[in-house]
Amino acid sequence: MNARSGTGWRAVRDEVRRRIASGKWGPGQLIPGESALAREFGCARATVNRALRELAADGLLCRKRRVGTRVAASPERRAILRIPLIREEIAALGLGYSYRLITRERRVPPEAIRAGLELPAGVAALSVQALHLGDGTPCVLEDRWVDLRTVPAIAEADLAQVSANEWLVRNVPLAEGRIAILALAADAGVAARLGCAPGSALIAIERQTQIEAGPVTVARLTYRPGHRIESTI
Amino acid sequence: MNARSGTGWRAVRDEVRRRIASGKWGPGQLIPGESALAREFGCARATVNRALRELAADGLLCRKRRVGTRVAASPERRAILRIPLIREEIAALGLGYSYRLITRERRVPPEAIRAGLELPAGVAALSVQALHLGDGTPCVLEDRWVDLRTVPAIAEADLAQVSANEWLVRNVPLAEGRIAILALAADAGVAARLGCAPGSALIAIERQTQIEAGPVTVARLTYRPGHRIESTI
DNA sequence: AAGTGGTCTAGACCACAGA
DNA sequence: CTGTGGTCTAGACCACTTC
Numbered sequence: 327m328n329a330r331s332g333t334g335w336r337a338v339r340d341e342v343r344r345r346i347a348s349g350k351w352g353p354g355q356l357i358p359g360e361s362a363l364a365r366e367f368g369c370a371r372a373t374v375n376r377a378l379r380e381l382a383a384d385g386l387l388c389r390k391r392r393v394g395t396r397v398a399a400s401p402e403r404r405a406i407l408r409i410p411l412i413r414e415e416i417a418a419l420g421l422g423y424s425y426r427l428i429t430r431e432r433r434v435p436p437e438a439i440r441a442g443l444e445l446p447a448g449v450a451a452l453s454v455q456a457l458h459l460g461d462g463t464p465c466v467l468e469d470r471w472v473d474l475r476t477v478p479a480i481a482e483a484d485l486a487q488v489s490a491n492e493w494l495v496r497n498v499p500l501a502e503g504r505i506a507i508l509a510l511a512a513d514a515g516v517a518a519r520l521g522c523a524p525g526s527a528l529i530a531i532e533r534q535t536q537i538e539a540g541p542v543t544v545a546r547l548t549y550r551p552g553h554r555i556e557s558t559i
Numbered sequence: 560m561n562a563r564s565g566t567g568w569r570a571v572r573d574e575v576r577r578r579i580a581s582g583k584w585g586p587g588q589l590i591p592g593e594s595a596l597a598r599e600f601g602c603a604r605a606t607v608n609r610a611l612r613e614l615a616a617d618g619l620l621c622r623k624r625r626v627g628t629r630v631a632a633s634p635e636r637r638a639i640l641r642i643p644l645i646r647e648e649i650a651a652l653g654l655g656y657s658y659r660l661i662t663r664e665r666r667v668p669p670e671a672i673r674a675g676l677e678l679p680a681g682v683a684a685l686s687v688q689a690l691h692l693g694d695g696t697p698c699v700l701e702d703r704w705v706d707l708r709t710v711p712a713i714a715e716a717d718l719a720q721v722s723a724n725e726w727l728v729r730n731v732p733l734a735e736g737r738i739a740i741l742a743l744a745a746d747a748g749v750a751a752r753l754g755c756a757p758g759s760a761l762i763a764i765e766r767q768t769q770i771e772a773g774p775v776t777v778a779r780l781t782y783r784p785g786h787r788i789e790s791t792i
Numbered sequence: 793a794a795g796t797g798g799t800c801t802a803g804a805c806c807a808c809a810g811a
Numbered sequence: 812c813t814g815t816g817g818t819c820t821a822g823a824c825c826a827c828t829t830c
Contacts, residue, residue: 334799347733347770359815370801375816386733392809392815400728402643405738407790409636495633500580500619505638507788509742509762527760529742535792537580555740557640559768567818592796603820608797625796625828 338367338377346386346397354399357387405557409505412458412466412491412547421460427486428455428519435471442534442544443473452480454490457519463550464520470545477542494535494543501542503535507555516548526551571600571610579619579630587632590620638790642738645691645699645724645780654693660719661688661752668704675767675777676706685713687723690752696783697753703778710775727768727776734775736768740788749781759784 342363345351357363360378364371378395381387385402389395416423432450435443443451451471458466470490472480483493494501508530517524530548534541575596578584590596593611597604611628614620618635622628649656665683668676676684684704691699703723705713716726727734741763750757763781767774 343733353729353732361815370803371816372802372818373800375818376799378816389816390809391807391817392813394815400644400647401732402641405640405642407638407640409638409792411633411635414633496586499586499634500576501792503792505790505792507740507762508786509760509784511744511758511760525744525758527742527744529740529762533792551742553741557738559642559734559736559738559766594796603822604797605799605821606819608799609818611797622797623828624798624826625794625830627796 333367333369333373335373335376335380338363338369338374339380341367342377342381343386351397353397353401355397356394357397359394403559405559407505407555407557411495412468412489416458416460416465419460421465422462424459424462425489426457426459427489428457430454430485432474432481439471439544443471443541445473445475445541450474454485456485456489458489465550465553467516467519467548468545469548470543472543473541476537476540490543491545498537498542501535501537503533503542505534506532508532510548512551520548520550522551529553529555531555566600566602566606568606568609568613571596571602571607572613574600575610575614576619584630586630586634588630589627590630592627636792638792640738640788640790644728645701645722649691649693649698652693654698655695657692657695658722659690659692660722661690663687663718665707665714672704672777676704676774678706678708678774683707687718689718689722691722691724698783698786700749700752700781701778702781703776705776706774709770709773723776724778731768731770731775734768734770736766736775738767739765741765743781745784753781753783755784762786762788764788 351357360371360374363374367374378387378389382389385404386398387395388398413423431453433453434448434450435445435453445451452474454470454472456468457464458468468489468491472490474481477498479497480493485493509527510530512520512522512524512526512528514524517526528548528551530546532546534544536542584590593604593607596607600607611620611622615622618637619631620628621631646656664686666686667681667683668678673680678684685707687703687705689701690697691701701722701724705723707714710731712730713726718726742760743763745753745755745757745759745761747757750759761781761784763779765779767777769775
């Protein structure tokens with residue numbers, strides 16, 4: 327039975343999606359229960375469950391126990407943003423990757439960073455500034471603070487060889503965190519590093535990550551002019 | 560058995576995640592097969608499968624038939640970008656939403672738009688410009704082209720009352736597409752609409768959506784200065 | 793050929809939220 | 812209490828990939 331092209335959870339998912347797209351099941355409408363659909367499609371309830379669960383994860387359905395499954399009233403679109411290593415991001419553009427460490431010093435951070443790392447006043451952290459280049463031209467400026475209480479080992483790392491971005495991914499896996507995308511005008515310092523005109527509109531990503539043991543890092547990645555962050559819906 | 564706190568697919572998922580985080584299972588390493596893990600955890604293989612499938616979807620594991628399951632070599636982080644209706648986005652900021660239609664005309668688009676809509680040369684589309692406001696101040700400038708071949712019904716819509724953004728979500732569900740986030744400097748026109756200084760660095764989202772029947776719309780949403788697109792990793 | 797993950801089944805029990 | 816989705820099980824077969 328499962329060899330038939332018309333069965334399987336993907337077939338159920340696609341058929342449900344089709345019914346929503348065609349308007350047969352309108353926004354907010356209650357659709358038949360899992361058992362009823364299983365009977366209709368001639369498959370097990372678990373198969374229907376799998377299909378509906380996927381659609382709910384996509385934001386297309388809204389499921390509640392005892393209540394049933396409804397078509398989402400205003401289907402909220404979601405895009406998945408892939409956040410690769412900067413090295414891989416540049417390599418994916420077909421450019422030869424290189425990396426230059428600008429500064430690396432242990433010092434007391436300014437207030438905004440201190441708050442982000444939940445650092446007591448007057449305690450030092452590791453400040454790293456570096457430039458990621460593609461075919462020799464600046465692509466990304468990395469401005470990072472690392473919490474030495476949580477990640478003391480980075481003090482021994484040779485950040486001239488391996489970027490802090492990469493060291494952290496390798497040595498502190500599974501960090502959770504927040505991310506923000508913003509636009510900023512290049513000041514004189516950033517413009518000089520990235521080789522663009524002062525005042526250029528640049529896109530930047532700010533990340534703040536932590537693990538169970540505590541805050542890990544606060545970083546701002548500023549991209550060269552014209553950079554686009556792309557994804558599919 | 561399944562009432563015990565230590566079982567269930569979430570428990571398996573969390574334990575596997577812990578083993579990766581602790582380094583017990585390092586990057587690139589082959590982990591035990593589903594059957595072995597099922598025996599170890601005292602559950603069915605399907606339960607282990609569910610747990611590992613979730614972790615693989617998160618990019619933490621790499622699974623291949625016949626080969627087995629490996630810890631991802633460089634765990635690629637992913638952020639989920641929620642893309643709500645602009646009205647809901649502004650309401651979520653606690654601001655009172657209002658909307659103003661600027662222009663709405665049927666005309667032949669410039670080359671860049673024509674290509675995006677895969678429109679034959681000389682064919683007209685619907686151009687809509689509108690402003691979304693929060694508490695009366697401009698928040699988002701919407702510059703949109705709609706393909707009238709795919710969505711002829713929008714020609715009858717009263718876009719002074721309901722924004723094209725909202726009309727499309729309600730009437731063309733399930734559109735797929737691409738999205739790009741970019742920074743741009745406000746030109747005189749944009750600056751006047753958004754009430755900011757010319758040259759301000761602004762963040763914009765470009766979307767291109769289509770359904771099976773054909774291209775639907777190309778839109779650029781330009782946000783007021785200081786806007787941040789936020790998400791969690 | 794063999795071993796891995798991918799999926800399906802039929803049945804069961806549980807958790808939750810309305811009536 | 813009742814009916815819904817959420818999950819688990821034990822077993823089975825399939826699909827793919829490498830040997």
